[in-house]
Amino acid sequence: MPLTKAGLEDVVAANSAICDIIGGEGKLTYRGIDIHELALHSSFEETTYLLWFGSLPAEASLRQFTADLAARRRLPDEIIALVRRLPSHARPMDLLRTAVSALPLYAPPVPQGTDPTVERATRVTAQMATIVAACEQIRRGHEPVEPPREGSHAESFLRMLFGGEPDRLAVRAMDLALILHADHELNASTFAARVTAATLADIDAAVVAAIGALSGPLHGGANEQVMRMLQEIGEPSEAEAHVAELLAAHKKVYGFGHRVYRTEDPRVTHLREMSRRLGQQGGDLRWYEISRRVEEVVQERKHLYPNVDFYSASCYFSMGIPVDMFTPVFAVSRISGWAAHVLEQYADNRLIRPRAEYVGERDVPYRPMAERVRAAG
Template sequence: MADVIRGLEGVLATETKVSSIVGQQLTYAGYDIDDLTENAKFEEVIFLLWHFRLPNEQELEEFKAQLLENMELNPRIYEHFEDYAADHVHPMTGLRTSLSYLAHFDPRAEEFNDEAHFNKATRIQAKVASLVAAFARVRQGKEPLKPKAELSYAANFLYMLFGEVPTDVQEEAFNKALILHADHELNASTFTARVCVSTLTDMYSGVTAAAGALKGPLHGGANEQVMKMLSEIGSMENVESYIQKKIDNKEKIMGFGHRVYKEGDPRAKYLKEMSRRITDETGQKELYDMSVRIAEILEEKKGLLPNVDFYSATVYHSMGIEHDLFTPIFAVSRVSGWLAHILEQYENNRIIRPRAEYVGEVGRKYVPVSERK
């Protein structure tokens, strides 16, 4: 058998038209991420990822209306959230479970054809924002809110979370964050989604599995850990010693490094600038200064650069978002990419089933339990 490639580094496991990484350039269906981040609305990007083209005006209006009309949740989901809150369930665990639970209320969950897939994808994308916002409100003892017809997806999420319509500046920043997190070729959670649905299981199973993978601190869970690290450091004067200790102990520093980008993550510059602006506006500039100092030390001492999770942490923190909601918010965006890859996998499926090299014991004989030492 061929050599084992640890972590499947560099292995081409599928073809895709959804997104591509070439050097430091990330594109969604051929559009540079810079172009989309500067100009697009998240709804257009979702459409692009699912159809490999941008919508025309009418298609966009129709798609926005479909998202809006599917945002409402079955009230039984809120009852579940009360249980999760009472049990202090992490919101990412709650999201993983509730993505699965959504299928219980979808009478067309098992339908299997192209049209059904796109409609189901729309329902999932619509509801994921409501799930995260409602969970956050229920655990604060507040009523979940219904979306407002006149608001965009980004603005509706912030409205359903905070109970206030965001300012244009807040909406714009959050729209950019959603676009930047939407897809990333064959990252671990997307690969998980593709492996899962390659058995021709349903779409809810695919996004549930993917959410489980995103939750880990080596992937989407890193953004919450970045904020934990900044809180532990506390102030600028502790940065140097804290980071040096981590380096000496060979501990991972969250928000740094990347499997594919060795020269830097092209998304980080937007989040860095957003972090600079928003920490300044909210009187939390020290958090940004500490982040920049951490990045300088890690580049100098380890050649490590920030990934998408590093500056997003201070952006979300400064927007007043609770830290354990950072990864669920990543999921609100990334579900669009998972769904794009699931649609693509269904379109041209072959079960994903690689091999493993066996390195355990061989030739053993069964010994009755009474004779075992």
């Protein structure tokens, strides 16, 4: 008799050489390289190359890859027009999903001799950032900012998001966040991407499925919920009572808990420190301090550790990013992991088609409508 594992906990659903998590030790590696090393020394472009192609790029390869991304940043006019036509009250994640879904309809043909999946992955990775920034500019009533032809992905994204020269610490914080969120094994959105790719649907379909999965508050949507909680708390001295109230009502404290980690998530170490630095530079440590207090209380009362979404919230807020843009920013990064997994899935594909344990009734007779009407009357 098959045993159902609720939420597929601990079920191993694929062989993968991309990302490894050792939950008990709080260890995370991309292609065998410790996330702490990447956080300190890499860039989003280099990390994406590593995830897609399996090893760190040579200097010329990195230059080429960076240029390839930059050359694909510009959105087709039709996509800008589409975003303008969508309802102004639409949530940014819904705008993003809709615009990304339309992207391939206006993409130029894949050049001869190019791997079509890598070409499409490069295009959607470059343009995800442009779409998020364009959505923000358009809802502010501005023209989207022309994508810079030069500069890192992090810097270009901030230029397009806010217009003008971004602050140096903000660029570093964005690059760090992009690296840390780039991949995380078979998280829900990546699994959605792999399931879609395993039907031999194209990478664009896989990315749209992944964006849908990312949007929920138990996954990527948690960073927005965290910030709303910090805003409700308002002061570090109010944190304890607020958390106690949530726990007494058996509610989740967003940004805490993880299916795999049983100790500190190594990404949190970097985001916590970045949250402090950004707060200090901006002369407002309130969000960092509330976060610290919430962390202490949740640790004391529930023995739960913060996850990647917890300190990314105060980082993004200190950078001036609107709260409902936090999850789209997550997508700007995670696209690199989704694409890596789609490439890996295609390279050794088998349809992903699990079974369900049937728990419904059996041998139920079909009762004709006349009989049901008679019984109801």
